[in-house]
Amino acid sequence: MGEMEQMKKEAEALKTQIEAARKAVHDTDMASAASGVAPAPRVQLKTRRNLKGHLAKIYAMHWSTDNRLMVSASQDGKLLIWDSHSGNKVNAVPLKSSWVMTCAYAPSGNLVASGGLDNMCTVYNLKTPVIKTVKELDAHTGYLSCARFLSDTEVLTASGDTTCALWDLETGKQKTVFLNHVGDCMCLSLSPDMNSFVSGACDSLAKLWDIRDGQCKQTFLGHTSDINAISFYPGGNAIITGSDDCTCKMYDLRADQELITYQDAALNSGVTSLALSMSGRLIFAGYDDFNCNIWDSLKGEKVGVLSGHDNRVSCTGVPPDGMCVCTGSWDSFLKIWN
Amino acid sequence: MVSKMSSKMVGSNNLAHARRMVQQLRVEASIERIKVSKASADLMRYCGENAKYDPLLMGIPASENPFKDKKPCTIL
Numbered sequence: 001m002g003e004m005e006q007m008k009k010e011a012e013a014l015k016t017q018i019e020a021a022r023k024a025v026h027d028t029d030m031a032s033a034a035s036g037v038a039p040a041p042r043v044q045l046k047t048r049r050n051l052k053g054h055l056a057k058i059y060a061m062h063w064s065t066d067n068r069l070m071v072s073a074s075q076d077g078k079l080l081i082w083d084s085h086s087g088n089k090v091n092a093v094p095l096k097s098s099w100v101m102t103c104a105y106a107p108s109g110n111l112v113a114s115g116g117l118d119n120m121c122t123v124y125n126l127k128t129p130v131i132k133t134v135k136e137l138d139a140h141t142g143y144l145s146c147a148r149f150l151s152d153t154e155v156l157t158a159s160g161d162t163t164c165a166l167w168d169l170e171t172g173k174q175k176t177v178f179l180n181h182v183g184d185c186m187c188l189s190l191s192p193d194m195n196s197f198v199s200g201a202c203d204s205l206a207k208l209w210d211i212r213d214g215q216c217k218q219t220f221l222g223h224t225s226d227i228n229a230i231s232f233y234p235g236g237n238a239i240i241t242g243s244d245d246c247t248c249k250m251y252d253l254r255a256d257q258e259l260i261t262y263q264d265a266a267l268n269s270g271v272t273s274l275a276l277s278m279s280g281r282l283i284f285a286g287y288d289d290f291n292c293n294i295w296d297s298l299k300g301e302k303v304g305v306l307s308g309h310d311n312r313v314s315c316t317g318v319p320p321d322g323m324c325v326c327t328g329s330w331d332s333f334l335k336i337w338n
Numbered sequence: 339m340v341s342k343m344s345s346k347m348v349g350s351n352n353l354a355h356a357r358r359m360v361q362q363l364r365v366e367a368s369i370e371r372i373k374v375s376k377a378s379a380d381l382m383r384y385c386g387e388n389a390k391y392d393p394l395l396m397g398i399p400a401s402e403n404p405f406k407d408k409k410p411c412t413i414l
Contacts (some may be wrong), residue, residue: 003353004353004356007353007356007357007359008356010360010363011356011359011360014360014363014364014366014367015363017367018363018366018367022371025371025372025374027374027375028374028375029374029378030378030381033374033382034378034382037385037386041395043394043395048406048407049405084405085404215365216362217365217369218366233384234384234388235381235384237377237381237384238381252374252377252378252381254371254372254376254377255371255372255373255374255377256369256371257371259374259377277392277394278388278391278393278394278395279388279389279391279392279395280381280385280388281389281395282394282395297385298381298382298385321393322392322393322394323393323394323398323403323405324405325394336405338393
């Protein structure tokens with residue numbers, strides 16, 4: 001038997017082994033396990049702020065760790081920094097390329113980043129007298145779909161070239177490239193302990209990566225289309241994904257499998273974005289149908305909806321103190337709800 | 339919507355790719371898994387312990403809500 005044939009046989013055997021191992025620990029499912037848990041209260045949130053300022057579709061937003069400032073990115077070619085309490089714009093950063101798909105706020109509050117169809121991640125310093133570009137991270141061969149700061153010196157990116165990368169901001173070079181997806185990478189989420197991250201891609205898979213050794217540790221199957229959104233559960237033992245297959249899913253890292261699917265027969269729009277409340281109990285998922293649906297993460301039931309946008313909800317975010325949820329839309333507005 | 343350009347697909351006839359795939363599957367097959375009952379119980383416990391700190395779940399009193407518009411005071 002040629003080596004190619006041997007490899008194919010071994011691959012099939014390993015896949016069967018993994019499936020059997022997952023089945024062997026599947027002694028219940030989350031919905032059954034949570035049947036005794038009191039239902040989450042019906043969640044009715046009000047729009048507290050309607051942030052007007054962008055002139056075109058909003059593609060991304062990210063909260064600062066100070067729970068007050070946030071950055072948003074629009075294909076009007078600008079990043080806007082907002083004071084969410086007052087509703088005022090604090091800064092505007094003009095972008096070299098208006099085809100932006102992601103933005104990020106550094107934990108320190110000193111830097112923001114953006115990127116998109118220019119295949120680059122551009123990092124800006126907000127604290128210099130005039131906002132300056134500090135680095136252009138240029139090595140991806142496909143669009144930049146997501147960026148996240150680990151610190152003022154390291155950035156993680158996800159790209160349409162099917163890779164994710166860890167960058168050194170001092171040299172502007174990639175320290176580690178994470179190779180394993182076979183479809184465009186669309187999203188990433190850092191673990192609470194910052195030692196690992198998860199990515200979602202157009203190959204319908206979510207993958208867990210060790211940041212330091214660059215290795216893919218686990219692969220999560222189940223979605224039947226592109227995964228557009230992903231987030232670690234607080235506590236770090238589970239992840240939530242959102243997909244073009246119109247469902248969200250929870251995967252547990254230690255059981256290495258899907259625990260629950262959040263779906264509704266009436267929902268036939270793709271999930272674009274998601275964010276979790278502070279305890280993880282509530283999932284805020286943005287959809288192509290202009291709504292943001294609120295799910296009880298333990299029981300799998302829809303417990304509310306945020307309606308008000310006049311176009312697709314493209315991004316959602318909950319600040320670290322959990323005091324509100326922000327939705328951003330193709331209608332060019334950001335709304336703050338609580 | 340920005341179109342998602344399809345990625346470069348590594349030919350499945352590529353031996354090096356097949357070796358990498360098998361190596362990856364070996365790593366994934368070797369992990370320890372815990373029972374779903376334990377995983378679920380731990381998640382439920384986490385939610386339960388943290389529910390009281392979750393403003394969106396518990397509701398926020400108006401006096402503590404930084405996003406609530408303060409009504410202007412009228413001096414009579």
